[in-house]
Amino acid sequence: MLKPWFLFTLPLFPTVSIVVTVVGGLLTILVIWTRPALRKLVNAPLASLSCAGILYATLFSPFWIQQILNPQWEPPPALCWFLGYSNVVLGGVSVTHMLCIALQRYFKICTNSILLNATRALVIMLLLTWLVPMVSFLPLYVVEEPKVDPKLKRCSLGRSDKLWAKIPTAILVYVLPYIAALAFYTLIQNHVTKPVGNLEGVVWVGDEMSTSSDDGQKSSNCTDPSKQKSTMILVAPAPGTGQNDQGKKSPLSDEEQKGNCRIEQDKVQNMTLTAATVSDQTGQTERQQHAVPFSSSQNCNSAAERQITKMMMMLFAVYTLCFMPLTLMVFFSSKVPAEAFTVGQLLAALNGALNPIVYGVMNKNIRQGYKNTWDRVLNFIM
Secondary structure: OOOHHHHHHOOHHHHHHHHHHHHHHHHHHHHHHHOHHHOOHHHHHHHHHHHHHHHHHHHOHHHHHHHHHOOOOOOOHHHHHHHHHHHHHHHHHHHHHHHHHHHHHHHHHOOOOOHHHOHHHHHHHHHHHHHHHHHHHHHHHHHOOOEEEOOOOEEEOOOOOOHHHHHHHHHHHHHHHHHHHHHHHHHHHHHHOOOOOOOOOOOOOOOOOOOOHHHHHOOOOOOOOOOOOOEEEEEEOOOOOOOOOOOOEOOOOOHHHHHHHHHHHHOOOOOEEEEEEEEOHHHOOEEEEEEOOOOOOOOOOOHHHHHHHHHHHHHHHHHHHHHHHHHHHHHOHHHOOHHHHHHHHHHHHHHHHHHHHHHHHHOHHHHHHHHHHHHHHHHHHO
16 A cells, blocks of 8 residues: 555656656757758668657646546546557557668678668658557457556556457567567677687788689789798678678789789788788798778778667667567566556656657767757747
């Protein structure tokens, strides 16, 4: 049983959460829309997620406060249906947005695919994040009328005995998207933490110790094995090129060799080169290596991309901390006390307020946009 003082102070938390969620969400949408540096496809899911957070804060939290202050209050049947349906749909929209963001980051960081770079593909994916929860839960709420659950203190189908219909829908909308998003972020983490500069699989063409299948090409028209070796170039494909050419020896002194090798040198102009100088004079071998930096267009794991990925991972972690307790409680509602549900719903309501804070802390452009927009609003009011 909740104590009286707690019942009267409890509404303060969701009230503050509503204000922060609505103000932060509107600021996020406005900043992404008005700042050219942020008007990119990568930020479209953030604007859509902000819309979902605003709807959740304005549709669910006020009536939940009313239910806490007046436990005997029964909303009209039509309003109860709308509140129950919109609550589960918006919860599903949030988790499908997590999957959408994770999938977008995966294609950007771990693959060379441009599938999600198109506006049409992203629009279709964002539409699915909204339509899948809507369509999945609609049959349940058409067949059965939601009622106020005394534990949840909200309209829901919690007391329904149609588990055969609820469990598959909950797995489809909540469980599978969350597991998929977690898997994609795990793949991204493994990809970005792989050691850099690994030359495994790259061989030294022309070296007597090489076991490559190209050993038979040492007597090609680019290299004369009877002459002394002086310089070799090791070619490593740059990320995203899909090429797998072996290194070629640089020309020595013969003008005919220069003409024959010029075509081979033209092939590697757009590749990342690792040069090695080999000197075998007096039986002593000296190798000097230096790496030519990747071009900015090919370097997928740039500092900006890594920072965006970190922000998206933090967003997923915040969602997990806020929604996972309530989700688990709903699955085991018969063994969970009402007080625990109250705490779980407070955490769920807090998620929308934390998202704009994550954006501002971890993204300099969004933070600067918040500041500029807020200063303009204050100047207009003053």
